[in-house]
Amino acid sequence: MDRDDILCNCLDITKGTVEDAIKKKKLKSVRQVQDETEAGTVCGACVDDIYILLEEINGKVVD
Numbered sequence: 001m002d003r004d005d006i007l008c009n010c011l012d013i014t015k016g017t018v019e020d021a022i023k024k025k026k027l028k029s030v031r032q033v034q035d036e037t038e039a040g041t042v043c044g045a046c047v048d049d050i051y052i053l054l055e056e057i058n059g060k061v062v063d
């Protein structure tokens with residue numbers, strides 16, 4: 001998945017937007033990403049992708 005690819009289809013949010021938020025705000029959990037970006041707050045289908053992205057960036061995911 002490229003930075004310009006849509007990660008959250010419900011809200012048209014790109015992978016890059018979520019990635020930048022995780023890095024800049026030091027987000028650790030899916031919930032924090034949802035609160036910060038709203039990605040994953042509609043149908044929930046992209047929650048797994050958010051989880052994977054958190055794991056890639058932080059090495060682990062906090063619940």
Ligand code: FES
Pocket residue numbers: 007008009010011039040041042043044045046047
């Ligand atoms: S695709 Fe992200 S909430 Fe539906």
